[in-house]
Amino acid sequence: MMNRVLLASSSLEYVEALLDFIQGSSYSAVFQVTAFSQPEAMSRYIEELSPTSTPDLVVVEEQFIEKWISSPFADKVPVLLFTEQFVSEENQTEIRKYQPLPAILAKWEEVLLSSSRREKGRFNGEQTWVIGVTSASGGCGKTTVALNLAKQLGRSGYSVFYLNLETIDSTGPFLHTTSMEMQSESGGDSFSQLLYQLRTNKIPNSSFHGEKKDRIDLKSYTIRNERIQADCFIPAKNRKELLQMNKSDTSELIRLITESGQYHFVITDQDSVWDLRSEAVMEESQLLIWLLSDDIHTMNKYKEWMKFHKQLDPEQYENRMRKTLHVINRYMGNMANELPGEEMMAEHYLPYIPSWKQMREPDLLLSSPIYQKEMSKLCEAIGVLNRENTA
Incomplete structure (x- = not known):
């Protein structure tokens, strides 16, 4: 950069x-x-x-x-x-x-x-950091950034969980999730089973006589993906399960991962719409990487998002802005559009990779040396990696 x-x-x-x-x-x-x-x-x-x-x-x-x-x-x-x-x-x-x-x-x-x-802030290893990758508009490269961020952290020695909360999963071509399903020990739609267990564990039951809730074994629902050097869930087969996830469900799911003590980082990837899953991610994250692209549609949509949330809850808006890192993705060396808001500054830039435009091999998305180098600089800038890690 x-x-x-x-x-x-x-x-x-x-x-x-x-x-x-x-x-x-x-x-x-x-x-x-x-x-x-x-x-x-x-x-x-x-x-x-x-x-x-x-x-x-x-x-x-x-x-x-x-x-x-x-x-x-x-x-x-x-x-x-x-x-x-x-x-x-x-x-x-x-x-x-x-x-x-x-x-x-x-x-x-x-x-x-x-x-x-x-x-x-800076990651100190004392707690699991949730990093939410988000945007106000589709097509900004959220999944690309989230996957490459997970890979960068994973190959730097951290334990990482990639949490995909998209209604329609877009990672299949890159993570080969179809073959991952074959490896799942739980069988069936494991994500739906996990959500069911989370919900039933939240329901008070006097017959327990004060006993603790069942402890959910996270490992039985996760699988390792070496392409991004991170753990993740098998994508949900029943899309209605994701559509029905409320804010509490999403928060419980994130806390299940962070409180397991198994991970340094949870990288979240969700839809570019305002919904309860996104609301939970914004609250549970220690850092929000907000992606923008240099086009008038994206800038205007984000401007309207800012205006709406500032009016809705000024205090909550300020809290979220304090933990937000604005990143320009697909940067081509100069900006044609001004950032929305006089107080807003772009704190990092990720490069445009021309070869991705007509890409036939999806794995190339995770193997660009130029992109990985800038992703390493992003991690260093937020205090995740030091110079020795990125050398």
Whole structure:
């Protein structure tokens, strides 16, 4: 992912030296720098900023800082202030101006990563994280992202459960779920059996005389899929079961997985419509990856979604936005449409893969080196993987 950096120093020679070094190094694929040596020029640039063009990091000398603080995006972007004094490694707000250039750029990377982790929290291994992959419009690539995310986490050593809550399962060609059914130990429609057991266990029964509810053996309903290196359920044969799932059913199902103690992550994938399953996912998730694509239909639909939920329950809306990561999928290098809402920022971009458009082999969806690389960066950005994991 290319990170946009706003750089400002009164020393034109310093700026040019830093830009020349970036251009001639591997950092040219990491940082897109817009540099200024005059405060007035920087002010004009800031006035023309939009949510889609906002920098990811601001690195400035003290005489430029007031120009940035007065901008409407000041509280959303991390700032590094140049100093000629010694700066400790833990300092995330200042950077020593005169030091080896690779050290300066390494600090930029560190602050960008740290800022993203502070914003969305960081997985610490003490609980199972539910990551909901969602969108307001179909065709944004939810299933593609969810499957590749599960694979990325699985091959990094985490224990992962992929939970597909789509009414019409779209994973068959990629996960070969028809052959998976043949391996199921429970036989029949195991997902329907699981839902039945969940519902009956919720019904109070005085004949139990205070005894605990039956403990559901999750393993008897799951199967391992090596293509994504994750466990999952066999897709439901009876679609009515999914249509009849209410918010409580979905929450109970998610909690059954998280409370089993078997998984680090649960990756959810559901329909791009507003229903009770989606409502439960949004409440149970520690992180929501909200997908957008660069088209006016998707942007407008999400804008209307935001407006509706903000009016419906402002407090709940704010809680969900705090744990939401906005991701542009099928990114082609620049944005033709503005993001809906002045306060909204895209925090990650996943690339458009042209070869998928006329794909004959479904397995290719899970084996693109370019996509896997960017998925790894997404995991690193949300604090799931560290640099050693992704190297």
